Amino acid sequence: MKEAQGFIRVRGQVQGVGFRPFVWQLAREMGLRGRVWNDAEGVAIEAWGEGLDRFAVALRSRAPLLARVDAVEVSALAGEAPAGFEIVETRGRGAETRVTPDAATCPDCAAEVRGQGRRAGYAFTNCTHCGPRFSILRGLPYDRAQTTMSAFAICADCAAEYADPGDRRFHAQPIACPTCGPRLWYEVGEAEVEGDPIALAVAELRRGGVVAVKGLGGVHLACDAANPAALALLRGRKRRPSKPFALMGCEADLARVAVLVEADLVLLRDPAAPVVLVASRGVLPEGVAPGMASLGVMLPYTPLHHLLLEAFGSVLVMTSGNLSGEPQVVDNAEARDKLAGFADGFLMHDRDIARRLDDSVERAVPRMVLRRARGRVPGVLPLPPGFPARPVLAVGGQMKGAVCLVKQGQALLGHHLGDLTDALSVEEFHRALADYAALFDHRPAVVACDLHPGYAATRAAEAMGLPVMRVQHHHAHLAACLGDNLWPLDGGPVAAIVLDGLGLGSDGTIWGGEVLLGDYRGAERVAHLAPAPLPGGDAASRQPWRNAVMRLDQAGLPALADRLFAGHPLAPLRAAAAKGVNAPLSSSAGRLFDAVAACLGLVTGAQSYEGEAAMRLEALAGPEGPGYAFGPGLDPAPMFCALSADLAAGVPAAVISARFHDGLAQAFADVALGLVGQGRAKAVALSGGCLQNARLHRALVAALDGVPVLLHRQVPANDGGLALGQALVALARESAEAAPRGLETC
Known part of the structure; x- marks a missing residue:
């Protein structure tokens, strides 16, 4: 009986993840002969022997942790089988396969760094299950010569691991050790300081200094998260007066400063190692995240970070190494040039970063991606x-x-x-x-x-x-x-609640708080917030009080505006708005959040970063309950009248914020529910920058109970x-x- 044979094409994220040694081990386990190689389309396999169908199924079901298998295609194969099963060199060039994102240090490599072997304390330890990928890649297929690791010649010990299909470093392109790989050092004033780089950096951090740390996708600025003076120093140097800092710490240390539910831990431990927004315990200084109830935290995701955090023994600020608003610094010369005034010392290495990758920022509950980047x-x-x-x-x-x-x-x-x-x-x-x-x-x-x-x-x-x-x-x-x-191309129309800052509408006006009815091909604007002027144009986005004055005036409450914002130039503002001079009308939900925040005194002048007023308003909000009513046509004027009465009655600001959030959610949900109830929409979609607000997100989902709701999960x-x-x-x-x-x- 002729033995089975076949050509198998595996497509997806299957290069740089240990897929070929996985195939080799699987084939040997199942008694197959043949060969496997990488090419421009993914992984190719020629196999002879019984059980090919079982083998093809296992290629997907038992794939390595970092692999993402899109397709396993089996076709006919002619020719003679080799004596055993072998891994052969990459064939062809091109870019038809997927590239693996950078992955956090795996448990095996972390243990090796802490152990006694030849990679003990080595900051660039990695294997096929972890380490740099996209951040070092210069071309496809993914081979060492196409990465920034090409500058480091592999030593004999690493070469033996690289060539052994049974080793977890088989064809691990960033493979390295202290003998042949990248080097870590600490410098001050562009001069290398003799001694253990990690110990030197930790000493500076404990003195209350700021250290620039070159990581995976760029340079971070680090300081002691528990030291108010260090936080103030970093904020002053970075010109970042109040935007929250991201934190990095070992899991036990993070649990002491933040409330970590199981979903948070799962996301923190993900190979992507994002910054995760979690509830603060309120034990760190206010300077970490002024006015916020949440913290952005991440686990160490490279051996360098593991070594630094374990030596420091507590939580560090780990924020982008840049002047606020500019891109993150990535190379050594740029770091010395741009960060000399920020950092007291530099923890540097000589592995080049091929592209700048900020840390991803995500939330586990409710699930959302706020910034899609590294990992x-x-x-x-x-x-x-x-x-x-x-x-x-x-x-x-x-x-x-x-x-x-x-x-x-x-x-x-x-x-x-x-x-x-x-x-x-x-x-x-x-x-x-x-x-x-x-x-x-x-x-x-x-x-x-x-x-x-x-x-x-x-x-x-x-x-x-x-x-x-x-x-x-x-x-x-x-x-x-x-x-x-x-949602299928022909899945039918949905009612989309889209709440954000500003976007040019198809009618030439500025939108920002809409209910759209439509699909991929087109959409109809069926409802929107009653528009208000944006006096000063872009200035209205920076200075929340401007929006508050316009909304209060519309609600017939100019006296309240006069009292709340007496120190601002109200007369020229109102005159410009009345004449329509640099005061375009807008239905922006973002500016409505700004207006309410200004009425509560959360931001009295200009915002120091985008979304500050809205974020402070969210952090302030109390428990869910009945919200303020909006008028016909999603008019917020009745809401401001009720808010004014609550202010006069001394109602706590947390209650006012909650009533605003819940009222806004209910007003928009009612419109969307009507469209579904009329049979005009099959589901409700929630999108726009305001949906980053977890409080609003929850309120909308609750108000839409009973109908299908489409939420962002992988895309911001x-x-x-x-x-x-x-x-x-x-x-x-x-x-x-x-x-x-x-x-x-x-």
């Missing part, structure tokens, strides 16, 4: 059913820049690039466009962008010489939420997810199906 990118997302596989590029918006590439039925939503109002962030945006195009061999047929002609991303799209698809800002939010939930609800939505809208409009009748295309 998540370049992980891809499947396209929902019914979408064509045409290559598309989408460039996102102005804030929280990110690009999206669609190729082979998958969407690659790129890493966080910052706000494109900053010139250096714009440079990063253009660098990312070129980087992704080259790395993934992407040749788009169309480029999608925002309607706003002044956005840097829109201007870039228009300069590419490709057909341009302009997508309304809030329609893109709707589509991103649908895509995050794999904020503008970091816009590019995915733009790409899906472009693909939907390019599809053979005609747009549904009765829907006005945004």
Whole structure:
């Protein structure tokens, strides 16, 4: 009887994750002969022997931890079987396979660093299950020569591990040891200091100093999170008066400063090792996160971080090494040049960072991604059913820049690039466009962008010489939420509650608090917050009191505005608004949050960072309960009248904040519920930057009880997810199906 034989193609995130040694071990276990190799499409296998079907199933069901198997395809194979099963060299070049994101140090490597072997105390220990990937990658296929590790020649001991299919470092491209790998040192004033680098850095941190720590995707600034003077020093040097700092600590240390529920721990321990927003215990100084009830915490995710945290013995601030608003510093020369005035010492190494990757920021309960970056990118997302596989590029918006590439039925939503109002962030945006195009061999047929002609991303799209698809800002939010939930192309219309800061509407006005009815191809604006002027234009986004004056005046409460904001130039503000001079009307939910926060005195002047007023208002909010009523047409005037009465009655600010959150949620939910009840919508989608507010998120979900609700889970609800939505809208409009009748295309 002729033995079974077959060619097996495995597609997905299968390179740089130990997949070939896994295949080798599995084949030996099942008594198969053949060979396995990497190529431009993923992993290829030729196999002879009984049980090929069982083998193919196990390739998916027993895949390595970091692998993501999209498909296992089996086809006919001719030829003679080799004597055994072997791993052969990579064949061909190209970029048809997925790239593995950087992964946190695995337990085996962490134990090795703490042990007595040749990698004891070595800050760059890694294996096929952990370590740098995307941050060191320069080209595909993923081989050492295509990474920044190419500068380090492998020693004999590492070479033996690298060549042994039974070793967990078999073909681990960043493999290294103290003999042959990157080196760590501590320097002050651009001069290396003799001694143990970790001990020197810890000594400075314990003195209350600031240390620049070169990590995986960039340089952090670290200080003692329990030292008020150190926090004040870092804030003064970084010019960051109140924006919360991220924290890093060992699990037991984090549990002493934050309330960690099981879902938090699961997310913290994920190989992506994101910053996770958790409830604060209130034991750290106010300077860590002024006015906040939550902390952003992460576990050490490289051996260097493990060594530093274990030697320090407590929680450290670990914030981006940059001047506020600028991109994170990544290389040694740049660190010395830009951070000399920030840091008292530098913990440096000589492994180059191929691309700057900020830390991802996420929440476990309710599940949400606020910033998609290190550890998540370049992980891809499947396209929902019914979408064509045409290559598309989408460039996102102005804030929280990110690009999206669609190729082979998958969407690659790129890493966080910052706000494109900053010139250096714009440079990063253009660098990312070129980087992704080259790395993934992407040749788009169309480029999608925002309607706003002044956005840097829109201007870039228009300069590419490709057909341009302009997508309304809030329609893109709707589509991103649908895509995050794999809503089919022809899944039918949904009611989308889209609450954010500002976005240019299809009617030329500024939107920001909408209920849309539609799908990927088009959407109709069926309801929105009653608009109010934005006096001073962009100044209204920076200074919440401006929005409060306009909303109070609309509610017939100018005397309250006069009393609350007596120190501000109210007369010229009102005159400009009355004449419509630099005071465009807007339905922005973000500015409504600002107005309420200003009425409660949470931010009296200008915000020191984007969203400060709204975040303080969220942190203040008390338990859920009946909320303030809004008027017909989602008019907040009755809400402000009730708020005014509560202020006069001395109602606590926490109660007022809660009543605002719950009233806003109920008002929008009622509109969406009506659309579902009328049969016009099949579900409700929640999107926009305001949905980062966990208090509002919970209130909306509770108010929508009984109907299907679509929530963001892998894609940011904020503008970091816009590019995915733009790409899906472009693909939907390019599809053979005609747009549904009765829907006005945004």
